[in-house]
Amino acid sequence: MSEVDPVIHQPTRLRIMMLLSGVRSADFTFLAGALALTKGNLSSHMNQLEKVGYIEITKTFKGKMPNTSYAITAEGRRQLGAYWQAIDEIRRLTVSD
Amino acid sequence: MSEVDPVIHQPTRLRIMMLLSGVRSADFTFLAGALALTKGNLSSHMNQLEKVGYIEITKTFKGKMPNTSYAITAEGRRQLGAYWQAIDEIRRLTVSD
DNA sequence: TGCTATAGTTTGTGCTACAAACTATCTGAC
DNA sequence: GTCAGATAGTTTGTAGCACAAACTATAGCA
Known part of the structure; x- marks a missing residue:
């Protein structure tokens, strides 16, 4: 189990992981808008995902404004796959198994 | 969304909901064993599920020992179905959608 | 030189999952 | 009978987390 x-x-x-799994990278403002998250909430989630190595954070400048962009890592992609497998296992869970 | x-x-x-969805009812001891939960933890989860009306708690006596058994309600079954639909929606989540 | 907007991060708080401690009753062993 | 576990739960205390509000810092315009 x-x-x-x-x-x-x-x-x-x-949701963040699913979105990132389908793109090369996405930046802070895009994610906040796409998932309707406050900036504080998004920021802390991204830091958690980075801490465990599931995403990579890249800070650059677009013109003179800071721009933070995020990309899923190979490890993140692997764990996301494992997650869906675990969910499928629960989904099949019955007493008879 | x-x-x-x-x-x-x-x-x-x-897991509890999935198990209960496959049986008429299950008692406290069985669930604790099947899901490897401490009694306190199981007790509070069951109370939460009852509070929202997803399960029904029936207290009887088996011989002279108390016996608490749990069954999923129609509402619980409906919400469990809705839950899996919501999960499937997330699973299909990509930027292009 | 303000004033508003943009792009984030840090901080405070209310809630939750969990196990330890507790309650209550039963069942032998002596 | 009574003492010592075992059984069947519930209540309580705590550590950790998700969230938004407050904050920092810079840009760009009137």
Whole structure:
């Protein structure tokens, strides 16, 4: 019975990971808008995802304004796959199994 | 974008709901063993599920020992279905959508 | 030289999952 | 009978987390 990864299971982070899994990278403002998150909330989620190595944070400047962009890592992609497997396992969970 | 129900999303309660969805009823001791939960933890999860009307708690006596058994309600079954729909929605989440 | 906007980060708080401690009853052993 | 576990739960205390409000810092314009 493989446990679900709590870092990924949290609904906001799950959405973030799913979005990032489909793009090369996405920046802070885009993610905040796409997922309707406050900046503080998004910021802390991204820091958590980076801390466990599921995403990579790149800080640059666009013109003179700071621009933070995020990309999923190979490890993040692997864990996301494992997460869905664990969910599928729960989904099949019945007493008879 | 229908949000996931946090009561069901919590992994332990999700397993409980999945188990109960496949049986007429299950008692406290069985659930604690089947899901490897401490009694305190199981007790509080079951109370939460009852509070929102997803399960029904029936207290009887088996011989002279108290016996608490749990069954999913129609509402619980409905919400569990809605939950999986919401999860599937997230699973399909990509930027292009 | 203000004033508003943009792009984030830090801080404070209310809630939650969990296990330890507790309650209450039963069942032998002596 | 009574003492010592075992059984079946519930209540309580705590550590950790998600969230938004407050804050920092710079840009760009009137």
